[in-house]
Amino acid sequence: MGYVEKVRLLDYWKIQDTALQSEFPRSRLVLMVDRRLLVTNGPTVKLVEHKFADLRQKLGDYGLQFDMSNSCLLDAVEEDEEANLIPLFGTSIDAADPPEDSPISKKDVLKKLGDSLGGRFTDVRMAMLTIGEERQRNLLAKFQSLTKWAAVYRRCPKCAAALKMRTSKSGAECVTCQRVYYPTFSPVSITLITDPTNEHALLVRHRGSAGGVFTAVAGFAHSGESMAECARREIAEEVGIEVESIRSLNMSQPWPMPDSSLMVAHHAVAKMDQKISVCPDELETAQWFSREQVRQALDTTLADPFLKKLPRTLDDRQTLHYIPPVGAIAHQMISQWLNGKMERSSL
Amino acid sequence: MGYVEKVRLLDYWKIQDTALQSEFPRSRLVLMVDRRLLVTNGPTVKLVEHKFADLRQKLGDYGLQFDMSNSCLLDAVEEDEEANLIPLFGTSIDAADPPEDSPISKKDVLKKLGDSLGGRFTDVRMAMLTIGEERQRNLLAKFQSLTKWAAVYRRCPKCAAALKMRTSKSGAECVTCQRVYYPTFSPVSITLITDPTNEHALLVRHRGSAGGVFTAVAGFAHSGESMAECARREIAEEVGIEVESIRSLNMSQPWPMPDSSLMVAHHAVAKMDQKISVCPDELETAQWFSREQVRQALDTTLADPFLKKLPRTLDDRQTLHYIPPVGAIAHQMISQWLNGKMERSSL
Numbered sequence: 027m028g029y030v031e032k033v034r035l036l037d038y039w040k041i042q043d044t045a046l047q048s049e050f051p052r053s054r055l056v057l058m059v060d061r062r063l064l065v066t067n068g069p070t071v072k073l074v075e076h077k078f079a080d081l082r083q084k085l086g087d088y089g090l091q092f093d094m095s096n097s098c099l100l101d102a103v104e105e106d107e108e109a110n111l112i113p114l115f116g117t118s119i120d121a122a123d124p125p126e127d128s129p130i131s132k133k134d135v136l137k138k139l140g141d142s143l144g145g146r147f148t149d150v151r152m153a154m155l156t157i158g159e160e161r162q163r164n165l166l167a168k169f170q171s172l173t174k175w176a177a178v179y180r181r182c183p184k185c186a187a188a189l190k191m192r193t194s195k196s197g198a199e200c201v202t203c204q205r206v207y208y209p210t211f212s213p214v215s216i217t218l219i220t221d222p223t224n225e226h227a228l229l230v231r232h233r234g235s236a237g238g239v240f241t242a243v244a245g246f247a248h249s250g251e252s253m254a255e256c257a258r259r260e261i262a263e264e265v266g267i268e269v270e271s272i273r274s275l276n277m278s279q280p281w282p283m284p285d286s287s288l289m290v291a292h293h294a295v296a297k298m299d300q301k302i303s304v305c306p307d308e309l310e311t312a313q314w315f316s317r318e319q320v321r322q323a324l325d326t327t328l329a330d331p332f333l334k335k336l337p338r339t340l341d342d343r344q345t346l347h348y349i350p351p352v353g354a355i356a357h358q359m360i361s362q363w364l365n366g367k368m369e370r371s372s373l
Numbered sequence: 374m375g376y377v378e379k380v381r382l383l384d385y386w387k388i389q390d391t392a393l394q395s396e397f398p399r400s401r402l403v404l405m406v407d408r409r410l411l412v413t414n415g416p417t418v419k420l421v422e423h424k425f426a427d428l429r430q431k432l433g434d435y436g437l438q439f440d441m442s443n444s445c446l447l448d449a450v451e452e453d454e455e456a457n458l459i460p461l462f463g464t465s466i467d468a469a470d471p472p473e474d475s476p477i478s479k480k481d482v483l484k485k486l487g488d489s490l491g492g493r494f495t496d497v498r499m500a501m502l503t504i505g506e507e508r509q510r511n512l513l514a515k516f517q518s519l520t521k522w523a524a525v526y527r528r529c530p531k532c533a534a535a536l537k538m539r540t541s542k543s544g545a546e547c548v549t550c551q552r553v554y555y556p557t558f559s560p561v562s563i564t565l566i567t568d569p570t571n572e573h574a575l576l577v578r579h580r581g582s583a584g585g586v587f588t589a590v591a592g593f594a595h596s597g598e599s600m601a602e603c604a605r606r607e608i609a610e611e612v613g614i615e616v617e618s619i620r621s622l623n624m625s626q627p628w629p630m631p632d633s634s635l636m637v638a639h640h641a642v643a644k645m646d647q648k649i650s651v652c653p654d655e656l657e658t659a660q661w662f663s664r665e666q667v668r669q670a671l672d673t674t675l676a677d678p679f680l681k682k683l684p685r686t687l688d689d690r691q692t693l694h695y696i697p698p699v700g701a702i703a704h705q706m707i708s709q710w711l712n713g714k715m716e717r718s719s720l
Contacts, residue, residue: 183529247635274622
């Protein structure tokens with residue numbers, strides 16, 4: 027089946043509850059338990075997929091169940107031996123806490139469950155940052171976004187009546203006023219700022235982020251803004267400088283945390299003699315770095331992709347040691363800049 | 374006051390209800406009555422701004438009132454003589470119907486009200502399509518988006534308790550669970566598809582659109598998609614073909630109808646020998662046109678910017694006569710392509 031047919035089948039499954047429900051028993055599934063994602067062991071991080079019957083049995087061994095209510099439609103994938111397409115679902119369940127007098131902790135139970143399912147459970151943010159394949163990251167972004175959205179959109183914001191959620195979790199209709207709501211996510215501009223000589227980049231440290239990690243400036247678009255206006259405003263709000271030119275790069279990434287967004291990459295040029303004044307609610311610091319400093323941070327990050335050797339002392343936490351890992355669009359933007367692939371803005 | 378200070382002041386007004394309320398009596402305002410926008414007369418379409426006291430008096434002459442509850446914050450603008458910044462609000466009110474036995478129709482009343490306010494009332498879509506300045510279009514997009522959003526988001530989608538709307542209409546907080554909701558709008562890919570020789574473009578006619586108007590393929594991004602994936606999927610869904618390469622252009626536009634969106638421009642290349650199969654729910658037709666055919670439609674559109682001579686017969690309605698007017702990003706994309714500014718994708 028070709029790409030066009032696949033896209034149209036997915037579109038059909040999204041809105042036809044009965045058709046999708048009848049596919050559920052032959053679907054494949056990826057799993058979150060207690061909001062932690064099942065991924066492969068080893069250095070190459072991937073989602074672990076299970077066949078429906080296999081997952082039902084292995085979870086059943088631990089007294090856990092799933093059904094369509096806690097599952098969302100992620101994709102249409104080929105069945106093992108045949109060319110038929112079947113749904114790929116993301117299912118998110120909660121594990122009951124063990125009794126207080128239990129000799130086994132919940133953490134141990136999840137460790138064993140992970141072993142039985144051929145993987146381990148990890149934090150969703152860490153998974154987004156370390157999964158190598160774009161398609162898999164985007165499936166995880168969809169899984170996390172739809173799961174969170176479906177947990178919130180239970181009542182009509184206009185009339186407070188119940189919302190009837192689609193099986194796919196791609197929309198919900200008010201049972202009273204018939205208004206349809208779709209999963210909400212917002213465009214975000216993420217901008218690598220360089221100086222006019224293109225030899226320096228301005229990177230920032232977010233409040234509460236891992237020690238020593240610096241990244242590009244990002245922020246949600248507001249109603250009525252173009253992406254370029256969004257980038258210009260966010261840079262002014264967050265670091266207090268004006269940029270001379272803004273150019274969109276050919277890169278974007280869905281990102282589900284803390285709120286669902288679609289990050290769109292930009293490059294801006296700013297003079298280095300402007301006084302930086304960071305927005306203290308969001309940022310700890312913003313600083314200009316040379317190519318050499320940034321390249322060293324890239325090398326450190328690639329050598330320690332799971333950020334296990336993050337600096338602990340306060341001073342060191344505020345020094346550039348790392349950039350975001352490979353899964354983040356900021357990593358790709360910074361790498362491209364270092365590799366000379368991001369030519370100066372032509373605006 | 375510089376750009377950085379202005380941006381930070383707007384950010385402050387957005388969340389500080391009391392501060393913004395105290396600015397209201399010295400604000401400036403743009404106006405919708407019965408969902409129609411007040412714009413200037415004459416060939417150059419602009420928003421009409423009024424001082425608070427002036428608008429209050431002139432509306433009062435017609436028995437109409439406004440207050441902060443039906444106003445949203447659009448921008449910070451300079452006061453006439455001073456460098457002080459004051460808020461620019463958009464206010465949207467409903468006019469009561471005249472009594473049944475009234476000799477004057479509502480349409481006539483609005484005509485007179487428009488005269489008194491130095492303009493005329495027009496459909497928001499037509500205003501978006503014909504306002505020449507990007508800043509003014511984006512202000513209108515914000516006005517329309519925030520007004521519609523604030524009318525819907527009255528109750529918490531999670532717990533159904535009342536939402537407390539900010540004075541600026543930039544957010545609303547649940548009085549019970551404290552969850553904060555922000556105006557929703559979605560990224561949309563809009564893609565000009567050309568053939569590998571770059572001499573032909575694929576344009577589409579939407580169901581229910583004005584007769585003889587053809588445009589680029591567009592559609593809402595779904596959760597978990599990059600913009601390029603969105604463009605690829607929408608093209609498959611709507612016209613049934615696969616594209617070889619997709620490149621983002623340096624152009625985007627907020628668009629508030631029918632739902633609020635942020636349109637991001639792309640260019641894709643597709644072979645012309647693929648069978649086109651349009652999605653009948655959305656499109657009437659999709660066809661390849663030569664540069665010459667598209668240039669002629671651009672000329673017709675520029676010569677009749679208000680689309681007053683649209684074809685009426687069924688056959689003629691399905692023939693390429695017009696492209697969208699200057700206010701639409703599709704117009705800019707098609708113009709750039711005709712002017713050779715959209716070089717072939719390098720992907």
